[in-house]
Amino acid sequence: MLGKLKLGVAVSAVAVSAMFVACNDRAESDAQSKAQAKPAAEVAPAASKSVVVYFSQTGTTKKLAGVLKQAVNADEIELRLVTPYPSTYDSTIAAVGAQRESKQWPALENAKLDLAKYDTVYLGYPIMFGSFAPPIYTFLDSNDLSGKVVVPFCTFGSGGRKVSAAELKTLEPGANVTLAMGVSNKRMSRDDGDSIAKVEVETFLANLAAGKTDEMLMGGYSEQRPLTAEDSAVFAAATKDYAYLQLKPLSVSTQVVAGMNYLFLGTMSGFNRPPAETMVKIFKPLPGRGEPELIELLVVEK
Ligand SMILES: Cc1cc2nc3c(=O)[nH]c(=O)nc-3n(C[C@H](O)[C@H](O)[C@H](O)COP(=O)(O)O)c2cc1C
Known part of the structure; x- marks a missing residue:
């Protein structure tokens, strides 16, 4: 039965990284030979080519973003709403529902970012109404991600990782949207949530580096069988x-x-x-x- 399921094929992160390595080889070797000519103390640390950009309503995605930033040594930018969502869950549901209905995406204090220096954008969000939170639409409308590697990551109540990544692919056809990472709010909020986040990030990055797709990750499962x-x-x-x-x-x-x-x-x-x-x-x-x-x-x- 599982064999019948069509699982989306994500872009190979290895292939994408290899592309960027090839493009940047010459510039990097020039920079390296210049750097080698100077005493070590004068050599400025290499600027990060990756950035973690995220929105977080209640701090869960922020926590995951922090772990990811550490793991990949990236810069970090939090997207901030001009008018924050209300403080209660029910009124946030109403506000987000109205935004989705009208497609009036909320204004961000920092919608337009200078992303020119980054090859890779790790894009983080809470799942809201089955896909990424509305502030991500504002971010996508305000920035050009063409030619960049976009690595989606999210936190959720029960799911939405693959659906949101598929929507990103549709909205950003010029970007290389990779395998997506997602961790449930419940697991992130446990006493050992920090170590869960670290293990999730490490496992995800290993899968990404190995060029794994969702389809490949399903490969190790047995055939579907009746329940015991x-x-x-x-x-x-x-x-x-x-x-x-x-x-x-x-x-x-x-x-x-x-x-x-x-x-x-x-x-x-x-x-x-x-x-x-x-x-x-x-x-x-x-x-x-x-x-x-x-x-x-x-x-x-x-
Ligand atoms: C307005 C709203 C809608 C949500 N919709 C979903 C949903 O469709 N599916 C889901 O699994 N979780 C949903 N959630 C749960 C959040 O994705 C989850 O709590 C997430 O970890 C919050 O991240 P944050 O703390 O970074 O804001 C929703 C939460 C809110 C506030």
Whole structure:
């Protein structure tokens, strides 16, 4: 069953990086020979060619951005709203809903950025209404990302990583949009959220450097099979806080890691919507190392 799923193919990060390495070879070797002629103390540190640009409403994406910035030694720019969203969740939902409805994207204090010196833009956002938060539209409208490597990263309640990256690809056809990273708010907010973020970032960067696509990352799973009672118990434990999504698992495939990854295939019918085919990725740690947890929801592409 899983074999029938069409998973989007992301641009190979290795190929993209190789392109930039080739383009910059001559300039870099000129700069290097000049630098070698000077005593070490006079050589200025190399300017970063990467920048982490992000919007964060309640600080979760900001935290992930900080870990990513450290890991890739990038500059960092936080996008700031001229008029911040309201402080409560419900009124933010209303405000974002109105922006999506009208496509009137919110003004940013720093919408237009000087990105000329950067090859790579790590673009971070919370998922709102299934894709990136509205301030990202403002950023995209105000900046030219053509020819740049754009690495999407996000935090979410249950999912939206792949959908948002696909929308970025559509809106920025001239950019090389790579594999996207996403971590759930729940995992980021745990006591060990900082180390979870570090492991997620390290794993993601390794996958990116290896040119892995979502399709390749699904490769290590077994075929979908009917659920056993144990599978159902794992599913129930990991989704107990997501009752509003009305998830119903129908089959599962697994992948042995340090613990077990589960990819449940089933339906979601929350928010009074007709049942939609959905994949639910769950991780069950080794015995005694914690409870099964929902990693992300993935929309099944037809
Ligand atoms: C207005 C609004 C809409 C949201 N929509 C979704 C959604 O569609 N799917 C989802 O998984 N999470 C959704 N969330 C949850 C956020 O993506 C999540 O809490 C995120 O970690 C917040 O990041 P931040 O702290 O950087 O703002 C929404 C949150 C808000 C406030």
